[in-house]
Amino acid sequence: VTDWGYFADLPLLTDEPLAKYTAARIGGPAERLIVIRSTTADLVDVMRRAWAHDAPVRVIGGGANVLVSDAGVPGLVVVNHVAGFTVHNQTGTLDVANVIVSAGTTLTVLVRRLATLGIDFAWAASVPGTIGGAVVNNAGAHGGDMASDLISAHVVTPGGEAIYPVDYLGYSYRTSRLKARSDRRFLVTEAVLRLRRDSPEAISARIEANIAQRKRTQPPGASLGSIFKNPPGDYAGRLIESCGLKGFAIGGAMISPLHANFFINAGSATAADYAALIAHARAVVAERTGILLETEIEMIGAF
Numbered sequence: 517v518t519d520w521g522y523f524a525d526l527p528l529l530t531d532e533p534l535a536k537y538t539a540a541r542i543g544g545p546a547e548r549l550i551v552i553r554s555t556t557a558d559l560v561d562v563m564r565r566a567w568a569h570d571a572p573v574r575v576i577g578g579g580a581n582v583l584v585s586d587a588g589v590p591g592l593v594v595v596n597h598v599a600g601f602t603v604h605n606q607t608g609t610l611d612v613a614n615v616i617v618s619a620g621t622t623l624t625v626l627v628r629r630l631a632t633l634g635i636d637f638a639w640a641a642s643v644p645g646t647i648g649g650a651v652v653n654n655a656g657a658h659g660g661d662m663a664s665d666l667i668s669a670h671v672v673t674p675g676g677e678a679i680y681p682v683d684y685l686g687y688s689y690r691t692s693r694l695k696a697r698s699d700r701r702f703l704v705t706e707a708v709l710r711l712r713r714d715s716p717e718a719i720s721a722r723i724e725a726n727i728a729q730r731k732r733t734q735p736p737g738a739s740l741g742s743i744f745k746n747p748p749g750d751y752a753g754r755l756i757e758s759c760g761l762k763g764f765a766i767g768g769a770m771i772s773p774l775h776a777n778f779f780i781n782a783g784s785a786t787a788a789d790y791a792a793l794i795a796h797a798r799a800v801v802a803e804r805t806g807i808l809l810e811t812e813i814e815m816i817g818a819f
């Protein structure tokens with residue numbers, strides 16, 4: 517049992533529904549929850565206290581890549597909204613800029629702000645969530661990904677603080693050395709990106725083209741984005757569709773008729789509905805094609 521007295525001076529919420537903090541609008545209560553908007557120092561302070569007192573703790577950003585169980589999450593959930601960025605090499609003649617971004621910065625906001633400065637991060641224009649989640653997951657879209665743009669990430673652990681160069685993060689498709697860590701005892705505080713410069717008009721045009729392509733190919737509304745990773749040489753969506761599963765639903769969770777790797781929350785979906793639909797799609801695809809799909813999303817809490 518956690519002694520929350522160590523956090524008495526902080527505005528921890530009790531039994532706070534995580535559905536409010538996830539893109540799919542799903543998830544039971546966090547035993548304790550705090551939203552940090554102020555500073556990285558405050559964020560690090562909360563994490564260090566939790567680690568020091570062995571309180572279970574999990575940091576999330578936009579909650580866009582997590583399926584939280586209906587039973588919720590024991591311990592403390594820290595929602596990181598510490599946002600901001602600084603640009604280096606901005607006024608030189610170099611054709612690249614280094615951008616230092618706080619981990620709680622929303623990708624879609626960052627993309628637009630950088631575009632006005634003539635810095636191209638357009639691939640991320642329609643990826644929900646924060647830089648922290650993107651660093652962990654090696655987020656990518658429209659031919660770009662974090663592995664290509666990241667120079668390094670600042671990471672705090674119970675043992676101290678370090679700068680992880682991109683090579684150390686061991687990136688491959690939608691995964692990293694961090695995502696693979698089962699202890700979760702790390703906090704990404706900042707990322708250093710190296711991005712190309714271009715005219716704001718050209719970047720805006722790419723942003724709009726990327727968003728338009730999304731709208732054509734992916735369903736609107738609450739979802740978790742791609743549920744499964746694409747297996748080598750194929751697409752999870754194509755495989756699920758080939759099994760006739762488009763539109764198949766369990767409870768309030770439905771395989772999108774538009775894109776079969778998107779599972780839509782029709783409004784009343786529970787995490788159990790999602791988990792059952794994921795298990796069903798995986799089993800049917802495995803039986804019919806011999807391919808065992810691997811989830812891209814992370815499941816948090818008890819399933």
Ligand SMILES: Cc1cc2nc3c(=O)[nH]c(=O)nc-3n(C[C@H](O)[C@H](O)[C@H](O)COP(=O)(O)OP(=O)(O)OC[C@H]3O[C@@H](n4cnc5c(N)ncnc54)[C@H](O)[C@@H]3O)c2cc1C
Pocket residue numbers: 539540574575576577578579580581582596619620642643644645646647648649650651652653654655656657702703704705739740741742814
């Ligand atoms: C509609 C939709 C479309 C999507 N499209 C794409 C896409 O095109 N490409 C793509 O790559 N992804 C896509 N996703 C998935 C998601 O947007 C990305 O994975 C994103 O990077 C998640 O960021 P987040 O802040 O929401 O992470 P969260 O879901 O909050 O967290 C994800 C993981 O990162 C950890 N984490 C988050 N922040 C930190 C931090 N500061 N320090 C340590 N650990 C941290 C969490 O503990 C968790 O393990 C989509 C999702 C949705 C809902």
